[in-house]
Structures are given as C-alpha cells and as structure tokens.
Amino acid sequence: MANWDRNKNLLLELVKLPGNDRCADCGAPDADWASYKLGIFVCLNCSGTHRNLPAISRIKSIRLDFWDDDLVEFMKSSGNAAAKTLYESSIPVFYYRPEHQDCAVLKEQWIRAKYERKEFTAERKHLQQPYSSGYYEGMLWKKGKDKKQFLKRRFLLSQKDFTLKYFTKEDSSTNPKAVIAVKDLNVTFEPEKIGHMHGLQITFVQEDHTRNLFVYHDSGQEIVSWFNAIRAARFAYLKMTFPEAVESELLPLITRHHLKEGYMEKTGPKQREPFKKRWFILNSNDRKLLYFKSPLDAVELGAVFLGPESLGYSVKESQPKSMRGNKWKYGVTVETPDRQFVFMCEQERDQKEWIEAFQQVISQPMIPKDYASKGLREV
Numbered sequence: 001m002a003n004w005d006r007n008k009n010l011l012l013e014l015v016k017l018p019g020n021d022r023c024a025d026c027g028a029p030d031a032d033w034a035s036y037k038l039g040i041f042v043c044l045n046c047s048g049t050h051r052n053l054p055a056i057s058r059i060k061s062i063r064l065d066f067w068d069d070d071l072v073e074f075m076k077s078s079g080n081a082a083a084k085t086l087y088e089s090s091i092p093v094f095y096y097r098p099e100h101q102d103c104a105v106l107k108e109q110w111i112r113a114k115y116e117r118k119e120f121t122a123e124r125k126h127l128q129q130p131y132s133s134g135y136y137e138g139m140l141w142k143k144g145k146d147k148k149q150f151l152k153r154r155f156l157l158s159q160k161d162f163t164l165k166y167f168t169k170e171d172s173s174t175n176p177k178a179v180i181a182v183k184d185l186n187v188t189f190e191p192e193k194i195g196h197m198h199g200l201q202i203t204f205v206q207e208d209h210t211r212n213l214f215v216y217h218d219s220g221q222e223i224v225s226w227f228n229a230i231r232a233a234r235f236a237y238l239k240m241t242f243p244e245a246v247e248s249e250l251l252p253l254i255t256r257h258h259l260k261e262g263y264m265e266k267t268g269p270k271q272r273e274p275f276k277k278r279w280f281i282l283n284s285n286d287r288k289l290l291y292f293k294s295p296l297d298a299v300e301l302g303a304v305f306l307g308p309e310s311l312g313y314s315v316k317e318s319q320p321k322s323m324r325g326n327k328w329k330y331g332v333t334v335e336t337p338d339r340q341f342v343f344m345c346e347q348e349r350d351q352k353e354w355i356e357a358f359q360q361v362i363s364q365p366m367i368p369k370d371y372a373s374k375g376l377r378e379v
C-alpha cells in the first residue's frame with residue numbers, strides 16, 4: 001500500500017518547483033491540481049476543462065486526493081516545463097496565449113489545441129494552417145444594426161489587401177456590405193456584454209468614427225480561429241508597416257483588451273446640460289475614451305483623446321462643487337488642454353477603477369503613432 005502522507009508531501013514539494021508553481025495552461029498561481037495523464041500541474045479553473053477531456057487528461061487534487069507511488073513518480077519525471085517543450089514547441093508568434101483572467105472559450109480552446117489536437121507540436125503544425133495562411137472565410141452570426149437579433153453573415157479576411165469584408169448574401173462574389181482595413185482593426189472577446197459565450201467584438205475606424213461589430217460562432221474552435229486569423233493579419237500588417245521594429249514591440253499592438261468599460265453619466269461642454277447615462281470604453285493603445293448610448297451600439301457618439309500629464313492632461317476624484325449628476329454622485333474630472341470633462345459613477349468602486357484606468361493612460365508617454373491617433377502632426 002502506498003504511503004499517502006509521504007506521497008502528498010512529495011507532490012507539495014514538486015509543485016513548488018519553478019514551472020510547476022504556476023498553472024501549465026493559464027499561468028495562475030496555486031496550481032493545486034494535477035493531470036496525472038499529461039504530467040502537469042494546473043489551477044482549479046483549468047482542471048475543470050481537463051475533466052471534460054477524459055480521453056487525454058485525468059485530474060486529481062494534490063491536497064485532497066490519494067496518490068499511488070507510480071503516479072507520483074510520473075509527475076516527478078514530467079512537470080510543466082517538460083510539457084511545455086512537448087506541447088508548445090511551435091506556436092505561431094501572433095497566436096494568443098490566454099491568461100487566467102481571460103474568458104472561458106479562449107482558455108478551453110487553448111487546452112484543447114495543446115493536448116487534444118496537439119496543434120503546436122512540430123508533427124501537427126499543419127493544423128495551424130486555417131488561421132496562419134493569410135486568408136480566412138466563413139459564416140458568423142452578426143448583431144443586426146438597430147435590432148437585437150443576430151443575422152448570419154459571410155466574412156472574408158485577406159492579407160492580400162489587408163481587409164476584412166462581410167457580405168449580406170451568402171455568396172462572397174457579390175458586393176461586400178463593408179470593407180474594413182486591417183490597419184484600424186481590433187478584436188476582443190466580450191461574452192458577457194454580447195450575451196454569448198463566444199461573443200467577439202470587432203472594432204474599426206471608418207470616416208473618423210470608431211465602429212463596432214458584434215459576432216459569434218456556435219463553435220468555440222471556430223471563433224478562436226477567427227480571433228487568431230485576425231491577429232495573424234494584424235501582425236503581418238504591423239511587420240510591413242514597421243519593418244525596423246522588433247517582434248516584442250509589435251506583439252502588444254496586435255489586439256488589445258479594453259482597459260475599462262462601463263456606464264457613467266456625462267454632461268455637455270457647458271457643464272450645464274443635464275447628465276446622461278452613456279456606455280464608455282477606454283483603450284490604452286490608442287489613448288481614446290469612447291462613448292456610446294448603449295453597450296452594443298455600432299457607432300460611437302464621441303471620443304476623447306487622452307494625452308500625457310506633460311501636455312496638460314490629468315484626472316481627479318470628485319467634481320466642481322456646484323455640479324450634480326442626474327442620479328449618480330461619484331464624480332471623476334478629466335482635464336484636457338481644451339476642456340474639462342465631468343463624469344458621474346454609480347458606485348464608489350467604479351469611480352476608483354475609472355480614475356486608475358485614466359491615470360494609467362495619462363501616465364504613459366506619447367509615442368509617435370499616438371500623434372496620428374490624436375489627429376496631430378506635431379505638438
């Protein structure tokens with residue numbers, strides 16, 4: 001019979017080793033679970049995905065379960081670093097590697113791609129072809145313009161002319177409904193806002209306005225392929241545009257998360273106008289605060305450029321004394337060289353988070369591409 005206590009202690013030592021001390025799949029600390037088939041230590045969250053893949057992975061808790069000697073020996077001989085060498089040997093540079101705060105579909109597909117499809121091993125690299133070839137075509141459910149329902153639309157991504165097009169007809173030989181330049185394209189998973197586990201927000205700039213498309217696909221693999229195909233196109237575009245730049249500089253520019261989004265109330269330029277509730281999105285990459293009437297609007301109502309402190313931009317808590325929100329009372333004041341913006345938050349926590357997010361953007365120095373974002377040539 002196995003010595004349970006000894007085996008548990010051995011595992012608790014193993015999980016402290018560099019590599020094992022973080023989840024093999026999402027990098028979260030507290031990798032208290034282990035796949036004794038793959039020989040990796042994972043977090044509670046990722047262990048849930050592994051449990052759904054019994055053909056390739058089997059999960060035990062290193063603290064709560066009993067371990068036989070041979071399984072402990074196997075864990076000792078493998079571990080997270082060894083699994084990385086095996087299952088992550090050839091990941092395309094643009095491919096998005098999820099972290100623990102990322103949405104479920106990204107993490108699940110990452111785990112399936114690595115261990116189920118073995119997509120990142122040298123032998124099965126051909127499976128990367130769909131999203132690596134510079135061309136991607138397929139149907140997506142797209143939110144209708146002014147209505148709530150989603151409509152089936154054909155989308156076509158091409159690196160030949162660096163565009164993403166979509167068609168209202170099933171046939172892509174007809175005229176596209178929209179031609180979106182990869183230059184101004186961003187994609188981010190927004191499952192909660194869109195109300196679908198695989199909800200993807202596509203953002204682009206057209207005629208000086210930021211526009212959104214909200215799409216999903218019923219297959220998790222398919223929507224993550226779309227996401228990475230768009231990342232591949234963005235990366236190719238950035239490499240062409242900035243040939244001197246090193247890859248590590250370009251990677252954070254491929255796609256970006258929204259730094260913060262949510263409702264605030266805003267008043268007009270005279271600050272005497274009634275406060276109106278608006279949906280705000282703050283991006284760090286293009287230093288823009290965008291606002292919309294509601295979260296799933298196609299076009300922004302306006303944008304505020306946020307420069308650095310040295311050019312007269314600042315943010316502070318509270319609001320000029322005489323001012324009151326419509327319903328909300330937690331104020332945030334943003335100063336720009338041209339005007340003062342006052343926003344009201346519903347909760348104190350929102351106010352804190354918004355101030356932190358604004359501060360994060362304002363404290364970043366401007367880089368040359370920000371001047372284009374502002375529409376300025378020089379300061």
Ligand SMILES: [Zn+2]
Pocket residue numbers: 023024025026027028042043044045046047100
């Ligand atoms: Zn994890």
